Amino acid sequence: MVAPTPLRPASLHEEVATRLRAMVFDRVLVPGQWIDELALARDWEISRTPLREALKVLASEGLVTLVPRQGCRVTEMSxxxxxxxxxxxxxxxxxxxxxxxxxxxxxxxxxxxxxxxxxxxxxxxxxxxxxxxxxxxxxxxxxxxxxxxxxxxxxxxxxxxxxxxxxxxxxxxxxxxxxxxxxxxxxxxxxxxxxxxxxxxxxxxxxxxxxxxxxxxxxxxxxxxxxx
Structure with a gap:
């Protein structure tokens, strides 16, 4: 699991994206799983804004899927x-x-x-x-x-x-x-x-x-x- 090290304010969403990407690849977040934004923001002691920006980055890479009015989940390979x-x-x-x-x-x-x-x-x-x-x-x-x-x-x-x-x-x-x-x-x-x-x-x-x-x-x- 990715170590909960402190995050730097500069380019915060990029650091969050790196951490989320590692969690996806290491299957800490498994395919199909809904991402609990509130829990992650609380555990990492950040606001939801950089978290949401990071999720947009992963969505552009195809690693997560943004579902309107429902949230975000890890992409599944059919x-x-x-x-x-x-x-x-x-x-x-x-x-x-x-x-x-x-x-x-x-x-x-x-x-x-x-x-x-x-x-x-x-x-x-x-x-x-x-x-x-x-x-x-x-x-x-x-x-x-x-x-x-x-x-x-x-x-x-x-x-x-x-x-x-x-x-x-x-x-x-x-x-x-x-x-x-x-x-x-x-x-x-x-x-x-x-x-x-x-x-x-x-x-x-x-x-x-x-x-x-x-x-x-x-x-x-x-x-x-x-x-x-």
């Missing part, structure tokens, strides 16, 4: 949203991998290997939350190494919506094992300097995430129907 988003992210992240391999220096590749080893550690422990965080760091590093401001802009804009799912697909049986195997062949392609192969593997890695998510959702729906 099945259709996921079906449409993942293929686009697969293309973007695939391109990130391609450009990263072409531009990476030996020290950069070494850092990616280090991040991969963190993933291996969490995979062995079946630590879903740790694996999710390490995976996000690995993908972000690949994106940074691509060093393409236009690609960066498009990827950042859409990645925040993937973060709303917070790696739910990792709960599907066998997904962590499959994911780390996908990462193993990806890091091998990166270390061999094979940009085209890295692009294909990263693309397929994202699409495998979608397949696992769809399988998990189908299972949850079937279980819910059986218990209805």
């Amino acid at each position: 099945e259709d949203d996921a079906d449409e988003l993942f293929p686009v992210m697969a293309l973007l992240e695939g391109r990130c991998a391609f450009e990263a391999v072409r531009k990476a220096r030996p020290a950069d590749v070494k850092e990616l290997r280090r991040l991969h080893e963190v993933l291996e550690k969490h995979a062995r422990a079946r630590n879903i939350d740790g694996y999710y965080r390490a995976n996000h760091e690995f993908h972000s590093k690949v994106q940074a190494l691509a060093d393409n401001r236009w690609l960066d802009r498009a990827t950042n804009d859409l990645r925040r919506f993937l973060r709303l799912l917070r790696g739910r697909q990792l709960n599907w049986p066998g997904r962590i094992e499959a994911s780390i195997n996908e990462h193993r062949v990806l890091i091998a392609a990166i270390e061999h300097g094979d940009a085209a192969r890295a692009e294909r593997l990263m693309h397929d890695h994202l699409m495998a995430q979608l397949a696992a998510l769809k399988a998990l959702r189908a299972h949850e729906q079937q279980t819910s129907t059986q218990h209805a």
